[in-house]
Amino acid sequence: MCWSVPGKVVRVEGNKAIVEVAGVKKDAALDLLNDVKVGEYVLIHAGYALQKVDEKSAKFTIKFFKGIRD
Amino acid sequence: MIKYIDEYRDTKLCLSLAERIRAISKKPLNIMEVCGGHTMSIRKNGIQKMVGKHIKFISGPGCPVCVTAISDIDKAIKLAENKNTVICTFGDLFNVPGSISSLAKERASGADVRVVYSAHDALEFSKIEPSRRFVFLGIGFETTAPTVAASILEAAKENVDNYFVLALNKTMPGALRAVLDDKDSKVNALILPGHVSAITGLGMYSFLKDDLKISGCVSGFEPADMLSAVYILVEAHEAGRVILENAYRRAVKDEGNTKALGIMNEVFEPCHVEWRGIGMIPGSGLKIKNKYEKFDADKNFNVTVTRSKENKACLCGEILRGAKTPADCKLFGKACTPENPMGACMVSSEGTCAAWFRYSE
Numbered sequence: 001m002c003w004s005v006p007g008k009v010v011r012v013e014g015n016k017a018i019v020e021v022a023g024v025k026k027d028a029a030l031d032l033l034n035d036v037k038v039g040e041y042v043l044i045h046a047g048y049a050l051q052k053v054d055e056k057s058a059k060f061t062i063k064f065f066k067g068i069r070d
Numbered sequence: 071m072i073k074y075i076d077e078y079r080d081t082k083l084c085l086s087l088a089e090r091i092r093a094i095s096k097k098p099l100n101i102m103e104v105c106g107g108h109t110m111s112i113r114k115n116g117i118q119k120m121v122g123k124h125i126k127f128i129s130g131p132g133c134p135v136c137v138t139a140i141s142d143i144d145k146a147i148k149l150a151e152n153k154n155t156v157i158c159t160f161g162d163l164f165n166v167p168g169s170i171s172s173l174a175k176e177r178a179s180g181a182d183v184r185v186v187y188s189a190h191d192a193l194e195f196s197k198i199e200p201s202r203r204f205v206f207l208g209i210g211f212e213t214t215a216p217t218v219a220a221s222i223l224e225a226a227k228e229n230v231d232n233y234f235v236l237a238l239n240k241t242m243p244g245a246l247r248a249v250l251d252d253k254d255s256k257v258n259a260l261i262l263p264g265h266v267s268a269i270t271g272l273g274m275y276s277f278l279k280d281d282l283k284i285s286g287c288v289s290g291f292e293p294a295d296m297l298s299a300v301y302i303l304v305e306a307h308e309a310g311r312v313i314l315e316n317a318y319r320r321a322v323k324d325e326g327n328t329k330a331l332g333i334m335n336e337v338f339e340p341c342h343v344e345w346r347g348i349g350m351i352p353g354s355g356l357k358i359k360n361k362y363e364k365f366d367a368d369k370n371f372n373v374t375v376t377r378s379k380e381n382k383a384c385l386c387g388e389i390l391r392g393a394k395t396p397a398d399c400k401l402f403g404k405a406c407t408p409e410n411p412m413g414a415c416m417v418s419s420e421g422t423c424a425a426w427f428r429y430s431e
Binding site for chain 1: 418
């Protein structure tokens with residue numbers, strides 16, 4: 001139930017973002033986050049944007065994976 | 071290519087991570103994956119088989135539907151009996167059997183039970199039909215509780231007086247302590263829930279390392295995320311170190327989501343609550359503060375249920391504590407299937423029994 005999917009913010013309308021997940025556009029309420037901008041990725045859970053996805057950390061994680069592998 | 075998903079499903083990467091885990095894993099290690107989403111990922115991706123013979127995964131209590139007390143299901147069913155009341159629920163709870171009925175059966179008998187995607191949707195329904203009472207069943211852990219709280223704040227702001235919440239939300243730390251304090255617990259390390267931690271941050275887990283001397287690692291839900299968390303735990307275990315780590319940094323900050331926590335704490339306060347399979351855990355529930363009591367279904371409707379009854383043959387309770395597995399249950403896969411579930415662990419899409427059934431070996 002704590003599933004959450006990352007999606008790209010394509011529009012912000014007041015307290016709501018339109019977020020694209022795998023080509024599907026969904027509404028996400030922005031009550032729980034500040035300063036959400038078009039182009040950013042957010043995790044969506046139960047109709048709300050839960051957290052921003054941090055690009056730097058995502059890249060670092062992939063590097064870490066490759067470090068373990070090598 | 072789906073950004074932030076596909077790169078964490080890369081087959082070659084996953085296979086090589088698993089190979090590294092097998093190479094360093096020498097001592098037995100029992101890892102509890104706390105979250106039901108992690109249980110699904112382990113079963114779906116065959117991770118148990120990938121990591122070698124020394125590592126055993128034990129499913130934890132992190133499926134909100136599964137740990138909802140049967141008396142609370144009965145209470146929701148009782149509320150649904152009133153013709154002027156509309157019950158709004160997440161889909162997972164819809165088919166969970168109570169003592170004698172389920173919300174699905176009540177709807178088939180004429181009750182107005184609606185499956186919604188969010189608390190916000192339930193609130194929107196209540197605005198469309200102001201003459202009826204809408205009760206949202208607020209289940210879920212720290213991930214979901216802020217969304218329920220946000221819906222209550224919105225209802226307060228807009229003076230909605232026909233929207234109510236049956237507050238059944240729970241918090242993780244007390245349940246972890248209860249499971250790990252069990253004298254029969256065989257857990258050496260924990261994969262900590264990713265999206266609960268996205269809200270709470272890492273601070274609430276410090277007791278694991280400091281008091282219980284048990285390692286924990288926050289993980290994402292894709293197979294490479296899971297395998298890297300396992301690697302981190304195995305490496306520490308082999309070196310005899312106790313760690314608290316975060317392997318899901320793209321979503322989990324050390325401090326969590328402070329705005330969401332603020333909203334949750336504005337509306338809710340801790341209370342003692344019954345967990346199915348575990349029992350009463352002090353301070354592990356969230357009740358609506360007096361300030362927002364006009365939205366509290368419990369206070370406004372005063373519904374009482376007669377003594378609730380569990381199915382005695384169902385092992386959900388033991389499975390939720392990690393004491394048994396679905397393979398130990400006589401009902402599993404025979405009398406109890408996703409089409410005809412006897413217990414909550416088979417109903418929820420992320421229940422341990424459902425995961426074992428769907429991805430059986």
